[in-house]
Amino acid sequence: MTELPAGLGAWSSLPFFTAHWPDISAAIAEDARDILPPADQRFAALELTQPQDTRVVILGQDPYPTPGHAHGLAFSAEPHVRPLPRSLSNIYKELSDDLGVIRRDADLRGWARQGVLLLNTALSVPAGEANGHKSFGWHHLVHQVLELTSKTPTAYILWGNAAQKLEKHIKPGDHLILKTAHPSPLSARRGFFGSRPFSKVNNWLAARGEDAIDWNAGTEAQA
Template sequence: MPRKAHFGRRKLIIQMAPQSWKHLPFFTENLPVIDATLEEDKRDILPPADQRFAALEACAPSQTRVVIMGQDPYPTPGHAHGLSFSVEPEVRPLPRSLNNIFKEMVDDLGGAPLTGDLRGWASQGVLLLNTVLSVPAGEANGHKDLGWQTLAHQVLEEVSKKPTAFVLWGKQAQNLSKHIHPGDHLMIETAHPSPLSARRGFFGSKPFSRINTWLADRGEHPIDWTMQ
């Protein structure tokens, strides 16, 4: 949970590092600067501060089996809650990229979750991490220059110390592959599920069954992708 520090008349929300990730240099070297910048930003910032590290809180490094990289949180109030591509369960209609993810899942597996809340995936070791962890309401990519990317780089370096399945949809996510240590990983790199690109290689890629086959070959339990 975030804590509040008071400096004169200024109230600064300090986002606390998730316990299992706090050793990453980002939390001491970069986060204080981001905190200070966010405090000066008077726009409505999404998601709320206590949800920004939700993806990391749900998956410790040792528990992470799959990483699905996103770009930045949904800029629509009430949608983002700290996990890439995921939305609060009451959100209807689903964001278009998530709707396409579910379409591909139905084609791949025969079913999909009943809502857009993907916390059930996170509970099974799927790290749903955005490259940028905050966004001004209504301004997609509005915090792309804030410095969040350093955290994504360090997380990828950390989890790739052991075999992991990495899902990199679109060029922006694929550019992060240089931060993945070589290893016995599964690398799924296709077009983004956005309506602008999904038909250029995302549809028909069957990422969910490929991940489960890879996990099974390693003697691990598959992911229940339809779990709510």
């Protein structure tokens, strides 16, 4: 029996971990290439943001394929990474335009600790080969995470067509669902810039009597 990753907490009850994880784990083990992120960071998004703490879900695609960048959270990278990944740089530009928050650090773990689940739709990638593990079955995990989190009111940020196709796995409820173009340089000017997702999420949370997300958490404000 394949051992469950440590630190999953309440996520470990998802059927994925008995029905699909053993085969995915075996497929990763058989892949002789350098697989990113390191195994101990593969489920970092779930470990940092437990189901009962999840207030916002942001979906990415797969981990950064550049060694030393990915650490298990969608769009996030290790703090030392320079230049910033291009999609993250555009996210920060929109954050600055929306709320005046200026970030330089690539690390988004400060968001995750406030209930922002930064989940990729595949949790592994061979170095240098984006989407290299897309067919491994990771989508089952994402579907189940959406179904579980949508049992309670949650804000969903769906950037780009791939993320928006997953909306059908969100159960009906008092959710905030924001859909725009992806922050990639190829599409950011087609509706991502100017969409103001960060203030919209905080306004929605405030209307529910919840604390706002500190989108500057985990880094120092820089002029």
